[in-house]
Amino acid sequence: MTSLPEKTGKKLGLVIDLDTCVGCHACVVNCKEWNTSNYGAPLSDMDAYGSNPVGTFLNRVHSYEVTPDTGLAQTVHFPKSCLHCEDAPCVTVCPTGASYKRVEDGIVLVNEDDCMGCGLCAWACPYGARELDQLAGVMKKCTLCVDRIYNDNIPEEDRVPACVRTCPAGARHFGDFADPDSPVSRLTAERGGMELMPEQGTKPVNRYLPPRQKDASLSEIKALGGDIEEPKGLLAWLDKALEAI
Amino acid sequence: MHPAPSVIVFTALSGLGFGLLAWLGIGRPDVAGAAAFGLYFLGYALAVGGLTASAFHLANPRNAPKAFSQWRTSWLSREAVLAVAALLAVAPYAFGRIFLGGAPGWLGFVGAVLSLATVFTTSMIYTQLKTIPRWHHPLTPVLFLGYAIGGGALIAGQATPAAFLLAATGVAQIAAWVIGDGLFARAGHTRETATGLGRIGKVRQLESPHSGSNYLLKEMAYSVGRKHAEKLRVIGTALAFLLPLLILLGTPFGPLWAGLSVACHLVGVFVVRWLFFAEAKHVVSLYYAG
Numbered sequence: 001m002t003s004l005p006e007k008t009g010k011k012l013g014l015v016i017d018l019d020t021c022v023g024c025h026a027c028v029v030n031c032k033e034w035n036t037s038n039y040g041a042p043l044s045d046m047d048a049y050g051s052n053p054v055g056t057f058l059n060r061v062h063s064y065e066v067t068p069d070t071g072l073a074q075t076v077h078f079p080k081s082c083l084h085c086e087d088a089p090c091v092t093v094c095p096t097g098a099s100y101k102r103v104e105d106g107i108v109l110v111n112e113d114d115c116m117g118c119g120l121c122a123w124a125c126p127y128g129a130r131e132l133d134q135l136a137g138v139m140k141k142c143t144l145c146v147d148r149i150y151n152d153n154i155p156e157e158d159r160v161p162a163c164v165r166t167c168p169a170g171a172r173h174f175g176d177f178a179d180p181d182s183p184v185s186r187l188t189a190e191r192g193g194m195e196l197m198p199e200q201g202t203k204p205v206n207r208y209l210p211p212r213q214k215d216a217s218l219s220e221i222k223a224l225g226g227d228i229e230e231p232k233g234l235l236a237w238l239d240k241a242l243e244a245i
Numbered sequence: 246m247h248p249a250p251s252v253i254v255f256t257a258l259s260g261l262g263f264g265l266l267a268w269l270g271i272g273r274p275d276v277a278g279a280a281a282f283g284l285y286f287l288g289y290a291l292a293v294g295g296l297t298a299s300a301f302h303l304a305n306p307r308n309a310p311k312a313f314s315q316w317r318t319s320w321l322s323r324e325a326v327l328a329v330a331a332l333l334a335v336a337p338y339a340f341g342r343i344f345l346g347g348a349p350g351w352l353g354f355v356g357a358v359l360s361l362a363t364v365f366t367t368s369m370i371y372t373q374l375k376t377i378p379r380w381h382h383p384l385t386p387v388l389f390l391g392y393a394i395g396g397g398a399l400i401a402g403q404a405t406p407a408a409f410l411l412a413a414t415g416v417a418q419i420a421a422w423v424i425g426d427g428l429f430a431r432a433g434h435t436r437e438t439a440t441g442l443g444r445i446g447k448v449r450q451l452e453s454p455h456s457g458s459n460y461l462l463k464e465m466a467y468s469v470g471r472k473h474a475e476k477l478r479v480i481g482t483a484l485a486f487l488l489p490l491l492i493l494l495g496t497p498f499g500p501l502w503a504g505l506s507v508a509c510h511l512v513g514v515f516v517v518r519w520l521f522f523a524e525a526k527h528v529v530s531l532y533y534a535g
């Protein structure tokens with residue numbers, strides 16, 4: 001089970017648009033809501049109403065500040081979940097066979113009935129995409145909402161991962177990267193979709209679209225209160241009149 | 246990485262136990278009867294005690310028997326298989342030595358090879374992890390084997406080989422620290438490659454993704470202060486290597502001194518193994534502030 005498939009039929013994954021993400025954490029909340037009540041053990045919270053709450057999440061939104069050599073710094077909100085790597089090190093290290101990558105669509109899953117909670121797969125993942133549930137004692141990770149995307153019992157527009165369905169900014173896209181004409185493949189090609197930490201050699205399927213180049217004029221904005229233009233004409237008269245009062 | 250007592254005890258004790266069993270397997274010391282019983286008892290107690298400690302690291306030990314299934318890809322599974330194979334292979338030889346006054350040499354040799362192979366697989370559980378550059382280095386298996394064979398020789402009362410092996414392992418340990426300090430930087434992982442934002446500029450964390458802690462931070466963001474690390478390296482080296490060596494070279498090596506040197510070494514190995522975990526930095530820390 002823990003040997004990786006040579007090739008998967010589909011390569012399902014996400015495109016995350018760092019230009020569009022506003023950092024609202026709606027995907028985090030909807031992910032937790034869907035996944036705590038469906039596939040596998042619930043995503044537990046410990047000390048949920050106490051002073052030090054800790055819980056299991058499959059998706060987290062980081063926030064960074066990027067400062068170029070010249071020009072203004074910018075804020076980038078950065079959602080992170082399992083990237084469903086083609087060369088997933090989390091799968092091959094698993095001693096019990098609980099972790100596996102599906103041949104048909106490339107989704108990386110944990111069979112919780114086999115997991116012994118050793119945590120080695122979480123150590124092997126460079127991206128922090130796996131969290132060991134403290135209550136259930138089994139490893140939790142993004143399933144790409146495998147229980148939604150093929151689910152005939154829900155309306156068709158809901159057959160995408162919960163995070164994609166809920167994102168109010170349209171910053172998340174779901175699709176098949178094996179098909180070069182799929183919207184996710186085209187988005188990746190057009191916008192220079194990137195891999196995270198490519199030097200780890202995990203060949204992640206998910207891609208991140210870099211923030212677009214900011215307008216040049218933006219970097220020319222002067223600090224407030226710097227040089228305010230002297231009023232002319234009617235405004236100059238008003239200015240003087242007001243001053244005289 | 247979080248230095249969990251269960252894994253420290255597991256790697257330290259099982260390494261020493263299998264090291265001792267390996268020496269006994271090649272007939273050094275050449276013991277039989279009650280003396281053999283005492284040494285084999287110690288070897289098994291250390292090895293099995295260590296393996297039992299590792300079970301405390303599991304959040305769902307009910308499924309532990311399944312860990313024997315994935316030996317084709319998983320070093321942890323290989324370790325489980327080999328540990329049991331070694332303990333089973335050593336048993337008939339030990340039985341012969343204890344109760345029959347002897348056993349065929351090849352049988353002991355098989356047990357010795359399997360014992361050391363087990364230690365090697367233990368080391369590979371850590372060495373294989375590209376996500377922890379300090380561990381992902383050939384010196385990791387060298388050290389695990391060095392501690393097992395050197396410490397095993399000390400317990401087995403093999404004074405001369407123990408002296409050489411401890412000295413060599415001590416040198417390897419210091420080399421591993423010096424080289425290890427630069428491995429994270431050399432691996433080339435930065436906050437910029439982790440986020441892909443390096444093409445725009447320098448990246449720093451603006452806000453944490455969660456207000457509390459989480460599993461990742463508890464498990465992988467442990468870092469020991471540099472000053473403490475340096476002190477502990479000195480203490481570990483003194484206890485694991487220097488004091489046992491002084492005792493080996495400077496005293497009439499009797500049971501009392503032997504016991505003292507083993508005790509010193511054991512405490513030293515615990516200190517060094519604590520550092521092995523506490524000093525290891527996981528690449529996921531790049532997504533967080535530290």
Ligand code: SF4
Pocket residue numbers: 081082083084085088089090091108124125126127128129130141202
């Ligand atoms: S992101 Fe991590 S958990 Fe997901 S497939 Fe890659 S290595 Fe495994």
Ligand code: SF4
Pocket residue numbers: 093094095096097098099110114115116117118119120121122138139
């Ligand atoms: S925690 Fe579970 S899924 Fe992960 S490596 Fe251990 S047994 Fe496999």
